[in-house]
Amino acid sequence: MIAFDYNTKVYYKDIDQMGIVYYNRYFEFFEQARTELLADIGLVVSEIERKGFYLPVVSAKCNYKKGAHFEDEIIVKTMINEAPLARLKIDYEVWRKKDNDFLADGYTIHGFINKEGEPKRPPKFLLDVINSFISD
Amino acid sequence: MIAFDYNTKVYYKDIDQMGIVYYNRYFEFFEQARTELLADIGLVVSEIERKGFYLPVVSAKCNYKKGAHFEDEIIVKTMINEAPLARLKIDYEVWRKKDNDFLADGYTIHGFINKEGEPKRPPKFLLDVINSFISD
Amino acid sequence: MIAFDYNTKVYYKDIDQMGIVYYNRYFEFFEQARTELLADIGLVVSEIERKGFYLPVVSAKCNYKKGAHFEDEIIVKTMINEAPLARLKIDYEVWRKKDNDFLADGYTIHGFINKEGEPKRPPKFLLDVINSFISD
Amino acid sequence: MIAFDYNTKVYYKDIDQMGIVYYNRYFEFFEQARTELLADIGLVVSEIERKGFYLPVVSAKCNYKKGAHFEDEIIVKTMINEAPLARLKIDYEVWRKKDNDFLADGYTIHGFINKEGEPKRPPKFLLDVINSFISD
Numbered sequence: 001m002i003a004f005d006y007n008t009k010v011y012y013k014d015i016d017q018m019g020i021v022y023y024n025r026y027f028e029f030f031e032q033a034r035t036e037l038l039a040d041i042g043l044v045v046s047e048i049e050r051k052g053f054y055l056p057v058v059s060a061k062c063n064y065k066k067g068a069h070f071e072d073e074i075i076v077k078t079m080i081n082e083a084p085l086a087r088l089k090i091d092y093e094v095w096r097k098k099d100n101d102f103l104a105d106g107y108t109i110h111g112f113i114n115k116e117g118e119p120k121r122p123p124k125f126l127l128d129v130i131n132s133f134i135s136d
Numbered sequence: 137m138i139a140f141d142y143n144t145k146v147y148y149k150d151i152d153q154m155g156i157v158y159y160n161r162y163f164e165f166f167e168q169a170r171t172e173l174l175a176d177i178g179l180v181v182s183e184i185e186r187k188g189f190y191l192p193v194v195s196a197k198c199n200y201k202k203g204a205h206f207e208d209e210i211i212v213k214t215m216i217n218e219a220p221l222a223r224l225k226i227d228y229e230v231w232r233k234k235d236n237d238f239l240a241d242g243y244t245i246h247g248f249i250n251k252e253g254e255p256k257r258p259p260k261f262l263l264d265v266i267n268s269f270i271s272d
Numbered sequence: 273m274i275a276f277d278y279n280t281k282v283y284y285k286d287i288d289q290m291g292i293v294y295y296n297r298y299f300e301f302f303e304q305a306r307t308e309l310l311a312d313i314g315l316v317v318s319e320i321e322r323k324g325f326y327l328p329v330v331s332a333k334c335n336y337k338k339g340a341h342f343e344d345e346i347i348v349k350t351m352i353n354e355a356p357l358a359r360l361k362i363d364y365e366v367w368r369k370k371d372n373d374f375l376a377d378g379y380t381i382h383g384f385i386n387k388e389g390e391p392k393r394p395p396k397f398l399l400d401v402i403n404s405f406i407s408d
Numbered sequence: 409m410i411a412f413d414y415n416t417k418v419y420y421k422d423i424d425q426m427g428i429v430y431y432n433r434y435f436e437f438f439e440q441a442r443t444e445l446l447a448d449i450g451l452v453v454s455e456i457e458r459k460g461f462y463l464p465v466v467s468a469k470c471n472y473k474k475g476a477h478f479e480d481e482i483i484v485k486t487m488i489n490e491a492p493l494a495r496l497k498i499d500y501e502v503w504r505k506k507d508n509d510f511l512a513d514g515y516t517i518h519g520f521i522n523k524e525g526e527p528k529r530p531p532k533f534l535l536d537v538i539n540s541f542i543s544d
Contacts, residue, residue: 011443012453013294013436017287017342023193023244024163024285028421031160035419035479045420046479057159061197067253070289071443071454108159117203147307148317149300149430153423153478160421164285171283171343181284182343206425207307207318295465295516296439299432329431333469339525380431389475 002080002133004037007097010072020067026094026104027060033076034090034108041133043126053123055110058087062106066096073097083130084122087111138216138269140176142169143233146208156203162230162240163196169212170226170244177269179262189259191246194223198242202232209233219266220258223247274352274405276312278305279369282344292339298366298376299332305348306362306380313405315398325395327382330359334378338368345369355402356394359383410488410541412448414441415505418480428475434502434512435468441484442498442516449541451534461531463518466495470514474504481505491538492530495519 008029016022035045048055068074077093087109094104112120144165152158171181184191204210213229223245230240248256280301288294307317320327340346349365359381366376384392416437424430443453456463476482485501495517502512520528 009440011436011440012288013296013439015289016284017289017291018190018192019289020192022285023196024160024167027160027163028419031421032417032419044479046477054154056154056156056203057200059197059199060159061195063195064193067192069454071452145304147300147304148424149303149432151425152420153425153427155425158421164283167285168281168283180343182341205318207316290462290464292464295468296432296435299435303432326426328426328428328475329472331469331471332431333467335467336465339464 002037002041002130004033004040004078006033006036006076006078008032008074008076010068010070010074012070014068015070018067020069023062023064026062026064026106027108029074029076029094030060030062030090030092030106030108033078033092037078037080037090041129043129048126051123051125052114053120053126054113054115055088056113057108058111059109060106062104064104066101066103068094068096068103074103080130080134083127083134086121088122138173138177138266140169140173140214142172142212142214144168144210144212146204146206146210148206150204151206154203156205159198159200162198162200162242163244165210165212165230166196166198166226166228166242166244169214169228173214173216173226177265179265184262187259187261188250189256189262190249190251191224192249193244194247195245196242198240200240202237202239204230204232204239210239216266216270219263219270222257224258274309274313274402276305276309276350278308278348278350280304280346280348282340282342282346284342286340287342290339292341295334295336298334298336298378299380301346301348301366302332302334302362302364302378302380305350305364309350309352309362313401315401320395320398323395323397324386325392325398326385326387327360328385329380330383331381332378334376336376338373338375340366340368340375346375352402352406355399355406356384358393360394410445410449410538412441412445412486414444414484414486416440416482416484418476418478418482420478422476423478426475428477431470431472434470434472434514435516437482437484437502438468438470438486438498438500438514438516441486441500445486445488445498449537451537456534459531459533460522461528461534462521462523463496464521465516466519467517468514470512472512474509474511476502476504476511482511488538488542491535491542492520494529496530
C-alpha cells in the first residue's frame with residue numbers, strides 16, 4: 001500500500017449555509033491529496049503530463065459522515081492499494097484534526113489518455129514506481 | 137418516477153487545463169438540477185428549510201464518460217425513482233445537447249436533519265408530494 | 273453602448289455561512305454574463321479562441337451592496353461602453369429580480385494575447401463588430 | 409503595518425483552459441491569506457463571529473500580471489496598513505516562489521455587521537489588537 005496524509009484547512013469559500021463544507025469541495029481536497037501522494041513517490045503530475053499522459057477521473061465517490069466547519073484542520077488519508085491494470089484507484093479518508101472525528105471517505109478512479117484524448121495503457125515509468133512502492 | 141430535464145451551459149469557470157469540465161463541477165450541476173426538479177413538483181428547497189428540514193448529502197457518485205467543453209449546452213436528466221424511507225436518492229444523467237452525447241451519470245443520497253443537525257424521518261409534507269407524483 | 277441582461281439563479285454552491293453569495297462567485301456570474309453578451313453580438317468566445325485570440329482578465333473589481341440569497345433570481349446587466357484600444361472594459365450591475373434590489377456592480381478589463389501568450393492588438397474582426405454596435 | 413506571508417499551491421481545480429489560474433480563484437487565495445494574517449495576530453475569524461461580528465466584503469479588486477500554473481507554489485503577501493475607522497482594508501500581493509515572479513495584487517475592503525446584518529462600528533477588541541500591532 002502507498003499512503004500519504006495530506007493536511008489542509010477549511011475556509012469560508014468551502015462552507016455553505018448549513019455551516020458545513022459544501023459536498024463538492026471534498027473532491028477538490030481529494031485532488032490536492034492525490035497530487036501530493038503522487039509527488040511524494042516521485043510522480044509529479046505536471047511531469048506525467050509533460051510526458052504526454054493525462055489521468056482523467058472516470059468515477060468518483062464520496063460518503064459524508066460528519067460536516068467539517070470553518071477553520072477546521074483536516075487530514076486526508078490517501079491510499080493506493082494496487083497497481084493499475086487499466087485504471088488507477090485512489091482511496092481517501094477525511095479526518096478532523098482537533099477531535100479525530102471521521103468526516104468522510106471516498107475514492108477516485110482514473111483512466112490514462114494521451115494528448116489527443118485517446119485511451120492508453122498506464123505508462124511503464126508510472127507502473128514501475130507504483131509497483132516498487134506497493135511491493136515494499 | 138419523477139423526472140426533470142435541467143438545461144445549463146458550460147463556462148470558462150468549469151473548464152480545466154485538459155479543456156474539459158473539472159470533475160467536481162458535475163456535483164454543482166447535480167445540485168442545480170435537483171433544486172429545480174424539487175421546485176417543479178412544488179417542493180422549493182428554501183421553503184423546506186424554513187419548515188426546519190435540511191437535506192444534507194450523505195453519499196454522492198459520478199461516472200464520467202466524455203468531457204464537456206467550453207460553451208457546450210448540457211441537459212441534466214434528473215430522476216427520483218422511489219419515495220424516501222429514511223433517505224432520498226436522486227439520479228442524474230448528463231447529455232450534451234448538440235450531438236446528444238452521453239457525458240456522465242451519477243446519484244446523490246440525502247438524509248434529513250433539523251436545524252440542530254439531528255437526524256429526522258422525512259417530513260410528511262414532502263413524502264405526500266413525492267408519493268403523489270411517483271404513484272402517477 | 274452594447275448591453276445585455278444575463279439572467280441566472282443562486283444555488284447552494286454559491287452561498288456561504290453568512291447565508292449570502294460568497295464574494296468570488298460574482299466573478300463567475302460576470303464571466304457567464306460577458307460570454308452571453310459577446311455571443312449576442314456574434315462574437316462567440318470559443319470561435320475567438322479558434323481564431324487564435326484569448327482575452328485574459330488583467331483587472332477585475334466588484335462592489336457589494338446587498339447579499340443575494342439561495343434561490344434568488346438575479347439579473348447581470350452587462351455593458352461595453354467603448355471599443356477597445358488596447359484593452360476591453362466590460363461593466364456589470366447585479367440586480368435581484370423579485371424586489372429589484374441593487375446587489376453589486378463591477379467591471380473586468382481584458383487584454384488580448386495569442387496562443388503563445390504574447391500580447392496582441394485587439395483583432396480587426398472583433399473591433400469591427402464592437403464598433404458597429406457602439407456607433408448604433 | 410501588519411504583514412503576513414501565506415503560502416499555498418495551485419492545483420488542477422484552479423486552472424482553466426488557458427493553462428493558468430482562473431481569475432476568481434485569487435479571491436479565494438486572498439480569503440485564506442487574510443484569515444491566517446488575522447489568526448497570526450490573535451484574531452481568529454471563528455471567534456470574531458462567535459462574538460457576534462461578521463466582516464463581509466464590500467469591495468474587492470485584483471490586477472493580474474502573470475498567470476500561475478498547475479503545481480506552482482505561491483506566496484500571498486498580505487498587509488493591513490491602517491486600523492479601520494468604519495471599514496477594514498487588506499492588501500495582497502501574489503508571488504511565484506520558484507522564480508520570484510510577481511503574479512497579481514489586489515485588495516479587499518470589509519464592513520462590520522452583526523448577526524442581524526446591521527452595520528456596526530469595528531469592535532473595540534479588534535481595534536485594540538490591530539492598533540497595538542500597527543503602532544509597533
